[in-house]
Each structure stands twice: as structure tokens, then as C-alpha cells.
Amino acid sequence: xxxxxxxxxxxxxxxxxxxKGVSLEVDKGEIVAVIGxxxxxxxxxxxxxxxxEPVQAGRIxxxxxxxxxxxxDHNKLRARVGMVxxxxxxxxxxxxxxxxxxxxxxxxxxxxxxxxxxxxxxxxKVGLEDKLLAYPDELSGGQQQRVAIARSLAMQPTIMLxxxxxxxxxxxxxxxxxxxxxxxxxxxxxxxxxxxxxxxARTVADRVVFMHEGRIHEEGPAEQILREPGTAExxxxxxxxxx
Amino acid sequence: MIREFALAxxxxxxxxxxxxxxxxxxxxxxxxxxxxxxxxxxxxxxxPLNWLTVGYINLIQGTPLLGQLFVFFFGLPLFGLSVDxxxxxxxxxxxxxxxxxxxxxxxxxQSVPLRQWEAGASLGLTYRQRLAYVIIPQAVRISIPxxxxxxxxxxxxxxxxxxxGFIELTRASQIMAAATFAPLQVYLAAAGIYFVICFGLSHVxxxxxxxxxxxx
Ligand SMILES: Nc1ncnc2c1ncn2[C@@H]1O[C@H](COP(=O)(O)OP(=O)(O)O)[C@@H](O)[C@H]1O
Ligand SMILES: [Mg+2]
Numbered sequence: 001x002x003x004x005x006x007x008x009x010x011x012x013x014x015x016x017x018x019x020k021g022v023s024l025e026v027d028k029g030e031i032v033a034v035i036g037x038x039x040x041x042x043x044x045x046x047x048x049x050x051x052x053e054p055v056q057a058g059r060i061x062x063x064x065x066x067x068x069x070x071x072x073d074h075n076k077l078r079a080r081v082g083m084v085x086x087x088x089x090x091x092x093x094x095x096x097x098x099x100x101x102x103x104x105x106x107x108x109x110x111x112x113x114x115x116x117x118x119x120x121x122x123x124x125k126v127g128l129e130d131k132l133l134a135y136p137d138e139l140s141g142g143q144q145q146r147v148a149i150a151r152s153l154a155m156q157p158t159i160m161l162x163x164x165x166x167x168x169x170x171x172x173x174x175x176x177x178x179x180x181x182x183x184x185x186x187x188x189x190x191x192x193x194x195x196x197x198x199x200x201a202r203t204v205a206d207r208v209v210f211m212h213e214g215r216i217h218e219e220g221p222a223e224q225i226l227r228e229p230g231t232a233e234x235x236x237x238x239x240x241x242x243x
Numbered sequence: 244m245i246r247e248f249a250l251a252x253x254x255x256x257x258x259x260x261x262x263x264x265x266x267x268x269x270x271x272x273x274x275x276x277x278x279x280x281x282x283x284x285x286x287x288x289x290x291p292l293n294w295l296t297v298g299y300i301n302l303i304q305g306t307p308l309l310g311q312l313f314v315f316f317f318g319l320p321l322f323g324l325s326v327d328x329x330x331x332x333x334x335x336x337x338x339x340x341x342x343x344x345x346x347x348x349x350x351x352x353q354s355v356p357l358r359q360w361e362a363g364a365s366l367g368l369t370y371r372q373r374l375a376y377v378i379i380p381q382a383v384r385i386s387i388p389x390x391x392x393x394x395x396x397x398x399x400x401x402x403x404x405x406x407x408g409f410i411e412l413t414r415a416s417q418i419m420a421a422a423t424f425a426p427l428q429v430y431l432a433a434a435g436i437y438f439v440i441c442f443g444l445s446h447v448x449x450x451x452x453x454x455x456x457x458x459x
Contacts, residue, residue, distance in 0.1 A: 080367075085361070089356075102366070152365075
């Protein structure tokens with residue numbers, strides 16, 4: 001059974017239809033790269049999956065929870081779905097350790113000692129154990145994104161959603177963040193990631209989903225679809241981003 | 244009796260400063276409490292309440308504090324409520340402060356970026372937890388400089404209470420200037436006292452800001 005399933009999801013902002021009937025299944029352990037032009041609905045799709053945006057029609061299931069059911073417990077859902085955004089959004093008033101501990105204590109109900117232990121382990125995992133007491137404004141963009149990943153991982157999510165997490169970074173900082181993602185991939189984490197890093201998508205993702213004007217226009221095994229795009233739109237898109 | 248401005252007279256000014264500080268403190272606390280109510284009434288999703296609050300804010304911010312002091316001091320007795328200068332000043336300045344605090348705090352709450360709400364939400368925090376642990380702590384930090392800035396204004400504005408006969412630092416200086424015929428020294432001394440209070444406040448604000456990792 002798939003971990004995430006979208007059935008004919010329709011999302012509108014006022015009269016603007018942003019998702020025009022999107023259907024997608026993601027299996028446990030699968031890594032799906034979502035690509036497409038700016039404005040094609042990639043972020044919106046991810047945001048619907050963890051209920052940051054309500055949908056107007058269709059059905060979304062995540063790990064057995066029907067996200068789109070009336071009265072669904074969204075907080076419970078989000079505690080199991082990790083999400084990292086393009087804009088850095090660590091809590092600026094808390095140091096790295098407390099950024100990670102906050103939800104462990106409030107949502108997972110861990111004791112302070114337990115939460116500290118988990119925080120230390122997770123921050124070490126992204127290679128920042130020496131920054132445990134630093135504040136976000138004392139970190140580079142790349143380091144902030146790694147902490148944001150650690151903060152999400154600490155909740156032991158069943159799936160991680162990444163929305164262009166390297167797009168706002170200086171080029172020399174992209175590598176360190178992608179490296180963390182690669183390690184996650186090796187551990188078998190289920191991931192959906194919106195990315196413009198085509199090389200990364202080809203080497204790390206199992207499957208690539210190409211979104212175009214609010215629809216999944218084409219999808220398939222990463223290697224194949226990127227080498228031999230089936231539609232003119234994907235061909236155009238690829239030649240635009242690769243040159 | 245005409246005499247020189249002496250150390251004892253400076254002591255008299257310092258004693259009067261108590262009333263300046265007490266009036267500013269009262270306006271701060273009273274205005275702070277009312278200001279919270281104003282901020283809440285301004286953001287609750289109840290339209291008529293929002294309009295009423297906006298009206299209140301515009302009325303208070305759009306009229307001079309001196310006028311408000313006169314309204315309370317001379318106006319309330321017309322309704323059979325006799326008030327002394329202290330009560331009128333404390334009431335008027337609390338209400339004056341509430342309109343400004345309310346707007347400063349509403350603005351601070353709303354200037355915490357939406358993505359901070361979303362970051363809290365995507366970790367599974369409930370609405371209240373997001374508000375209490377993510378949004379309000381940041382709003383408080385954002386509000387420190389404008390809040391302290393307004394308190395500094397408040398301290399200086401207590402001098403207007405001199406005009407309804409409340410004896411605080413400015414009124415005491417007038418009395419002393421008349422008695423000593425040394426207005427320059429007296430008013431310079433008074434200005435020095437105001438400065439020390441206000442400078443101290445600004446300094447505390449800067450320390451707090453540096454300590455508290457204000458959002459950027
Ligand atoms: N909160 C919103 N209100 C109105 N329109 C929005 C909102 N969020 C996104 N959109 C619109 O939805 C479309 C898809 O946006 P998005 O999902 O962010 O695209 P992508 O991530 O693929 O660049 C765009 O046209 C965008 O302007
Ligand atoms: Mg996007």
C-alpha cells in the first residue's frame with residue numbers, strides 16, 4: 001500500500017485553479033523528485049499533502065490518515081510528515097538545540113533530558129554538533145537548512161517533504177545540504193522533493209514527476225524520463241534548466 | 244524669599260521626580276493593560292469590534308494629550324465626578340498610552356512572518372502552542388524598541404500634567420525657578436533628570452535587543 005496517495009486533487013486560490021486534478025502514489029522508501037516551471041503548482045501540491053492548504057476536491061491519504069476528511073487531525077498528521085521549506089524558517093529566538101527540542105517536548109511529550117539527547121543526535125547527524133548552542137542568525141544558510149532538516153527528522157517522520165531547499169542558498173553551500181539528503185536516501189527515508197538540481201534528481205530520485213500548469217504532465221523512472229522526455233513540454237523545460 | 248539655587252533645591256527637584264516616575268509608571272501599567280485589550284480587539288475576527296477599536300485609536304492618537312488632560316480634569320467635574328490632578332493625569336495618560344501600545348503590539352504580532360506559523364504547524368504544534376512558543380516570543384522581541392521608544396515619550400509627556408497643577412518635575416521646576424530667580428540652572432537641572440531617565444530606558448532597550456536575538 002502506498003504511503004501517500006493523491007486522487008484527483010483540485011486546489012483553487014479564488015478563481016485561480018492551481019492544481020487541476022492531480023493523482024499520485026508514493027510508496028514507502030520511494031524518492032520522488034518533483035520538477036516543473038515556477039508557478040506550475042509544485043509547492044502547492046506539497047503544502048496540500050501536510051494540510052497547510054485545504055483542497056477543493058479530491059482525496060489525499062498519508063500513512064493511513066485521510067488528510068482531506070472533514071475534521072481530520074492535522075496536527076497529528078503533521079507530526080508524522082516532515083517538511084523543510086525554501087525560505088529558512090528556524091525559530092530565530094531559539095538556539096539550535098531548542099529549535100529541535102521544542103516539538104519533541106510539546107508534541108512528542110518527551111522529558112527535557114530525552115529531548116536533549118535526541119536533539120544532540122540529530123544535529124550531529126547533519127554535522128553541526130559544534131553549533132548546538134548557536135542561534136539561527138549565527139549560521140550560514142546551508143547550516144540553517146541542515147538544522148531545519150534535523151528538526152524535522154527528530155520527529156521521526158514517515159515521509160519528508162522538501163520544497164526547493166537549496167534554491168535560496170549560495171552555490172557553494174548547496175553541496176553540504178544535498179549531501180545530507182543523499183544520506184537520508186541511503187537510509188531508505190521516503191521523500192518527495194521539489195528541486196531544480198537535475199543531476200541530483202537523476203542520481204538520487206527513483207522517480208521524477210514533471211508538473212505543468214497544475215497537472216502531472218509526465219512521470220517515470222528518473223534516469224529514463226530525464227534522458228528521454230516523452231513530451232515537448234518536458235523537453236523544453238529540461239533544455240531551459242540545463243542551459 | 245529670594246535665594247540661590249542650591250543642593251537642597253536639587254533635592255527638591257529629585258523628590259518631585261518621584262511623581263514624574265510614578266505617573267509614567269501608572270500610565271505604563273494602566274496603558275499597558277488597556278493596550279493589550281486594544282490589540283486583541285483589533286485582531287479578533289469581529290468586524291464591528293475592529294471598527295470601534297480603530298475609532299478609539301484614531302480619536303486618541305488624533306488629539307493632543309494636553310486636550311485629553313483638560314477633558315478629564317475639567318470635564319469629569321461637569322458630570323459630578325470630582326477628580327484631583329493626579330487622578331485626571333493618571334486616567335488621561337493611561338488612555339493615551341493604551342492607543343499607542345495597542346497599535347505597537349498589534350503591529351508586532353502581525354509582523355512575525357507567516358512562515359513562522361507554518362514552521363510551527365508543520366512540526367505538529369497546535370494553534371495555541373504556535374502562538375505561545377513561536378509567535379508571541381518573537382512579537383515581544385520585535386516590540387521592544389518601539390515600546391521603549393514610546394515609554395520615553397510618555398516620561399517626557401508627564402510634564403504636560405504640570406498644566407493641570409500636578410506637581411511633578413516640570414511644575415516643581417517652575418515653582419523653584421520663581422523662588423530662586425535662577426531659571427536657567429533650574430531648568431537645566433530638570434532637563435538633566437529627564438535625560439538620565441530616558442537615556443537609561445533606551446540603553447536597557449538596546450541591551451535587551453542584543454540579548455534576545457530579534458527576528459530578521
Ligand atoms: N496563497 C496563495 N494565494 C494565491 N495564489 C497562490 C498562493 N500560493 C500560490 N499561488 C499561485 O499558485 C500557483 C502555483 O504556485 P506554486 O505551487 O507556488 O508553484 P511552484 O512551486 O511550482 O512554483 C502560482 O500561480 C501562484 O501564484
Ligand atoms: Mg515553489
